Amino acid sequence: MNQVMEALLKRRSIRAFQEKPIPREEIEQIVEAGRYAPSGMGRQTWKFTVVTNREKIQRLATAIEKVLGRENYDMYAPEVLIIPSNEKTSKFGKEDNACALENIFLAAYSFGIGSVWINQLQDICDEPQIRAILDEFEIPADHVVYGMAALGYPAADPKQPNKVGQVHFVQ
Ligand SMILES: Cc1cc2nc3c(=O)[nH]c(=O)nc-3n(C[C@H](O)[C@H](O)[C@H](O)COP(=O)(O)O)c2cc1C
16 A cells, blocks of 8 residues: 555544644644645635644633533644634635645644544634634634644544445446
C-alpha cells in the first residue's frame, strides 16, 4: 500500500492527547496542507487561524460550554487548534472548509499527530461571548467557523471504525 493510501485508511479521530508540544515546523506543514485543499471555483475565501496556546484554546472551550450548556467541555484539551473560517456568504464555504480539514487531518497523521473534527462552533459563532474570542483570534467578523481541527500526540489507541460506506460498481 502506498503512503497516501495508508494515511487515508489508517487515520482515525483521536480524542485523548498527550501534553507534548508539536514542533512549529510540523504545525506549519499541516496548515499548508489545508491551504492547498480544493476550494469551489478556486475562490479560497478561507482563513486559517492556528492557536497554540492551551489556555486560549480552553477559554474558547469554556465559552462553548457556557453557550451550549455542556459540562466540563475541553475539546479534548488539544495541543493545537486549527480554525479554518470562511466568509458567511461564500457559496462553497462549508465544503471548502471540510476539504481543508481532511487535508489537515491527513497531514497530521503523516507526522504521527492525532486529530479530530470539532463541530460545535458553526451555529454559535455570533453568540457575543464566542465572537469576542474569535475577534481576539483575529477571525474576521464576516466569517463563520464550520469545523475546527484539534491536534495533539495521541494518548490512547484510536477506535477502529465500526462501519464504512457501501460501494457498488456498475459495469
Ligand atoms: C462533519 C463532522 C463533524 C464532526 N464533529 C465531531 C465533534 O464535534 N466531536 C468529535 O469528537 N468528533 C467529531 N467528528 C468526528 C467523527 O465522529 C468521526 O470522524 C467518525 O466517528 C468516524 O471516525 P474516524 O474519524 O475515526 O474514522 C466529526 C466528523 C465530521 C465529518
